[in-house]
Every structure is written in structure tokens, then in C-alpha cells.
Amino acid sequence: MIPVLVVLNAGSSSLKFQLFEREGDAEPRLTCKGAFDGLGGAARFIARDAGGVTLGENAWAPEAGFGHEEALMHLVSWLREHQGGRQLAAIGHRVVHGGEAFTGPVLVDDEVIRTLESLSPLAPLHQPHNLAPIRIVRRRLPSLPQVACFDTAFHRTQPDLATLFALPREVRDRGVRRYGFHGLSYDYIASVLKEYDPRLAAGRVVVAHLGNGASLCALRAGVSIATTMGLSALDGLPMGTRCGAMDPGAVFFMLREMKLTPDAAERMLYSHSGLLGVSGLSNDMRVLREQAAENPDARRAINLFVYRITREVGSLVAALGGLDGLVFTAGIGENDAATRAEVSARLAWTGMTLDDAANKAGGPLISSGAGPGAWVIPTNEELVIARQTSSVLRTARARLAS
Numbered sequence: 112m113i114p115v116l117v118v119l120n121a122g123s124s125s126l127k128f129q130l131f132e133r134e135g136d137a138e139p140r141l142t143c144k145g146a147f148d149g150l151g152g153a154a155r156f157i158a159r160d161a162g163g164v165t166l167g168e169n170a171w172a173p174e175a176g177f178g179h180e181e182a183l184m185h186l187v188s189w190l191r192e193h194q195g196g197r198q199l200a201a202i203g204h205r206v207v208h209g210g211e212a213f214t215g216p217v218l219v220d221d222e223v224i225r226t227l228e229s230l231s232p233l234a235p236l237h238q239p240h241n242l243a244p245i246r247i248v249r250r251r252l253p254s255l256p257q258v259a260c261f262d263t264a265f266h267r268t269q270p271d272l273a274t275l276f277a278l279p280r281e282v283r284d285r286g287v288r289r290y291g292f293h294g295l296s297y298d299y300i301a302s303v304l305k306e307y308d309p310r311l312a313a314g315r316v317v318v319a320h321l322g323n324g325a326s327l328c329a330l331r332a333g334v335s336i337a338t339t340m341g342l343s344a345l346d347g348l349p350m351g352t353r354c355g356a357m358d359p360g361a362v363f364f365m366l367r368e369m370k371l372t373p374d375a376a377e378r379m380l381y382s383h384s385g386l387l388g389v390s391g392l393s394n395d396m397r398v399l400r401e402q403a404a405e406n407p408d409a410r411r412a413i414n415l416f417v418y419r420i421t422r423e424v425g426s427l428v429a430a431l432g433g434l435d436g437l438v439f440t441a442g443i444g445e446n447d448a449a450t451r452a453e454v455s456a457r458l459a460w461t462g463m464t465l466d467d468a469a470n471k472a473g474g475p476l477i478s479s480g481a482g483p484g485a486w487v488i489p490t491n492e493e494l495v496i497a498r499q500t501s502s503v504l505r506t507a508r509a510r511l512a513s
């Protein structure tokens with residue numbers, strides 16, 4: 112039987128999965144991917160093979176009450192029926208916050224679950240959804256190994272100064288510091304830099320993860336030394352619906368003068384701000400690009416996004432003491448040549464020169480000349496979860512055997 116790993120990424124009403132075969136120490140190999148969405152309402156399931164051919168589809172009426180637990184059980188029985196000759200070896204979960212407790216992937220037990228629950232206030236809109244399937248699997252399939260893989264862990268290498276807020280000691284002692292996120296994506300990019308250019312792997316690189324969530328990471332020789340996100344996934348760049356860095360005084364204004372409750376203010380900053388808030392139109396870059404010529408608010412939202420990216424790149428170049436390369440990744444970074452061109456134009460001071468034709472063609476190298484290189488590299492967070500899950504299983508087996 113070939114062992115397979117399931118990689119899960121759970122949201123409030125969705126559950127995305129990928130299936131990887133794992134043979135010995137070889138790189139895990141993607142065999143199937145899919146998603147449940149509309150969970151808790153009109154739920155749908157689709158699974159496709161690695162080439163995109165549909166392998167299975169289902170839909171449930173809202174009255175069926177099909178939620179995360181039903182989805183997980185459906186997935187396990189679907190795998191048993193459709194993935195003959197393969198044995199479910201473990202589940203790897205994307206977990207947004209590992210706090211100070213977890214600086215690498217961890218095999219889940221009840222104590223780990225309790226610690227992860229205690230971190231929910233640091234990522235209130237993500238962590239509870241990440242934990243739900245972990246608890247369900249622990250209850251329904253207690254002998255199946257589960258591994259939690261963290262978005263924060265890659266940034267454990269940041270120097271102490273890069274993690275500090277200028278706040279009193281007692282606040283720092285409660286864990287209020289800069290952690291950073293999108294670590295699974297940065298881990299993947301760092302792992303493949305040498306395939307694009309060995310000088311990047313050894314040098315000073317800013318990675319721009321520009322998706323619905325967006326952040327930047329400064330890599331020195333493939334190691335994170337600074338990043339734009341902080342305690343929560345709200346900090347740094349403006350995002351699809353999140354505000355990015357702002358004056359904390361604005362929050363007090365919203366609470367005192369606008370009489371928002373803390374919950375309402377939090378919802379505004381997470382779900383109604385960013386590109387959506389500024390444009391009043393959409394969080395989707397494709398929609399904003401389509402409307403930008405006629406709609407000044409759409410243009411303004413894009414302009415702010417680009418301006419903030421370039422300002423933050425400048426800050427990370429200062430932390431790195433120079434720049435050898437800039438990597439664009441995630442939905443906008445990989446697909447939106449116009450954003451890449453606008454960001455690169457504002458970074459001409461670094462000596463970077465965009466190659467327009469290469470940029471329109473999607474790269475991977477989209478610059479020319481002797482200055483810092485600009486690159487487009489597709490990310491693969493799920494592969495990093497599969498790698499980490501595989502490695503945790505190997506270590507656990509070796510420990511049992513010794």
C-alpha cells in the first residue's frame with residue numbers, strides 16, 4: 112500500500128484538500144486536489160486529479176446540515192473508495208498561528224490542541240477554523256496522526272529587534288510581539304530559489320506574497336530576517352479586505368467617537384477594509400483592474416496597494432542592507448503583470464529594470480540589466496505542509512524505533 116498524506120486548509124465555510132503520495136524520503140507527489148465549499152449551507156464537493164480531470168463531485172441541499180464534520184467523513188470514505196491501493200498515513204493541517212510555543216511543525220495531541228486553542232485570540236478569524244477539523248479528526252479517527260504546520264514558524268529566525276513592539280515589558284511577556292505570517296509560502300519560495308538563481312539563494316531577497324492576504328518577507332540566504340505582518344495577520348500591506356498597517360490611534364477613534372464595539376471594529380479591519388474598503392467595489396484585483404479606467408476609487412485602491420508595497424519594500428531593503436532580488440508570488444503576484452510593472456517602476460531607485468515583454472509573459476525572470484533581479488515564482492504552500500508532515504512522521508517513527 113502506498114502511504115498518502117492529506118493536506119487540509121480549513122476556512123469558515125470551506126475545506127480545501129490535496130492528496131500527496133509519499134514513498135520513503137522522496138519529495139511528496141501531488142495526486143489529487145479538491146474542495147468543499149458552502150459548508151453549513153448549500154455544500155459542494157469537487158475532487159480533481161493532478162492534471163485537472165474531475166474525479167468526483169457532490170452537492171447537498173442546505174437542509175442536509177452538511178458542515179465540516181460531514182465533509183471530513185465524506186472525504187475519508189471517498190478516499191477509501193477512490194484511491195485504491197493507498198493508505199491514509201496522516202493529515203497535515205495549515206494552522207495560522209503557532210505563537211511562541213511552536214517554532215516548527217508538531218504532531219498533534221490533546222496538549223497541542225489546548226495550546227493552539229489558547230492562541231485563538233491572536234488570530235480570531237482564522238485559528239478557530241483551522242482547529243475545527245483537527246478536533247473532529249482527533250475525536251472521530253483518534254489513531255490517525257495529525258501534524259499542525261504553522262504560518263508563523265518560518266519567521267522564528269527573525270532577530271529579537273525585528274520582533275519587538277515598543278511597548279512595556281508586561282505586554283511583551285503576554286506574547287504581544289511581531290510573529291509574521293505566510294511562512295509556508297516563504298518556506299516554499301526559499302526552498303526553490305537556487306533552481307532560479309544560486310545568487311538569490313545566497314543573497315538578499317524580498318519576497319512579495321500578494322494574494323487576498325498580502326505580506327513581504329526579507330530573506331537573507333533563504334532565512335527570514337523581517338516581515339511586514341506582526342502579531343496578527345492585519346499588519347503590513349493593505350490586503351483584499353484587511354487594512355494593513357495603521358495608526359493604533361485610529362482604532363481608539365473608531366471605538367470612542369464612532370461608538371463601534373471591539374467586535375465591530377475588528378470585523379471592519381479584517382473584512383471590510385483594504386482594497387474592498389478603499390474601492391467600495393471589490394477585494395478582487397481582477398475586478399479593480401477592469402474598472403480602474405472609469406472608476407477613480409478602484410484606481411485609488413490599486414494605487415494605495417502599489418504605494419504601500421513599495422514603501423514596505425524600501426523598509427525591508429534597509430533591514431537587509433541592500434537588495435539582490437525581488438520575487439512576486441501568490442494570486443496577484445503571479446498573475447497581475449500590471450501590479451508587477453507598477454511596483455517595479457516605483458523601485459527603479461534600487462537599480463531594478465523591468466523587462467516589459469518578460470513581465471507580460473509571466474517570467475520567471477522579468478528584469479534585465481545588472482541591478483537586482485525581479486522574478487515571478489509560483490508558490491506552493493500545500494507542498495510545504497506535505498513535506499513538513501512527512502518529516503514529522505519520519506522523526507516520530509525513528510523515535511519509536513529507537
Ligand code: AMP
Nearest residue numbers: 322323324395396397441442443446447
Ligand atoms: P490568492 O489569495 O493567492 O488566491 O490571490 C487572490 C487574488 O489574486 C485576488 O485579488 C485575485 O483577483 C488575484 N488574481 C488572481 N488571478 C488574477 C489575474 N489573472 N489577474 C489579476 N489578479 C488576479
